[in-house]
Amino acid sequence: MQVLLKGKPVQEETTKDVLLEILADKYSRTILESTMDMPKSAIDLTNDCGIPISTTYRRVQMLHRHKLLGISGSISQDGKKYFLYKSKVKSIMTCFNNGSLEVEIVLNSTLTES
Secondary structure, three states, X not given: OOOOOOOEEEXXXXXXXXXXXXXXXXXXXXXXXXXXXXXXXXXXXXXXXXXXXXHHHHHHHHHHHOOOEEXXXXXXXXXXXXXXXXXXXXXXXXXXXXXXXXXXXXXXXXXXXX
């Protein structure tokens, strides 16, 4: 069964360009997909997705800067800080129609951040 998702249209051309660049990067897509249902640490992303740790941190920061990834943190029992990353989007849909680029973002409904 196919579910039709209603997205929020993106109006700004520079935002559309940034989103297309992000979608063109396989590591960024992998991180967003991997964190849609449950938050993961950078180490988990590296191990689960096969992405080098330095690349993971760069992509996570870039995705967070563009408001596609949420970051939450805590302190472990042994006093170490750790951060978890969660996708803020469920899907990004693009359509090139008669010379016009249309982009819609569907927000991640499982996101429990405030």
